[in-house]
Amino acid sequence: MSNEKQVDCGRRGLLVATCAVGGVAGLTTAGAFVSTFQPSERAKAAGAPVEQDISSLKPGQKITTEWRGKPVWILKRTPEMMADIPKNAPELADPNSERTQFSETPDYAKNEYRSRKEHQDVLVVVGICSHLGCSPNDRFQTGPQPSLPDNWDGGFLCPCHGSTFDLSGRVFKNKPAPDNLQVPRYMYISDTKLVIGKDEKGEA
């Protein structure tokens, strides 16, 4: 199923499953296929932490992997994207990621980039909207376009009820989604490999 397709969010259980499968099967970047990573069946079944190599991830590209049946996006932001992110703060519902209703943001991601400082340009978030569980679409192109404000600096648009998120996964004010996208616990085990679902404090 294409992420672009409108879906019925009233059927939440089906929706999350459908979006998750779609997201993982897609394994897209910002417009192009680059990876077909799949965690082992044993890791998926156990909900275990999942390793992901990001050595081939280029600026502007996003890959999707799976952790605990959920799509996890890994986006390597360009210098231009990074420069635009701080501008969004006045328009965001929770710019400092202090809310805990939907998910608690790890301390190392409570910054405007919502990322670890050793790889500040790399965003790691669960690609599920905090409203009713749709999977938002990439909207990396800046400027005026349908369903988005004219001053759009890139981010994500949830197709179900129009919630918008910036390139750090932070939800804009006055949208149905009550919280930012979830940053899962994660850590780098080398310069080009990270593990999702685990950090220095243990497993999520």
Ligand code: FES
């Ligand atoms: S599920 Fe309703 S806005 Fe995302």
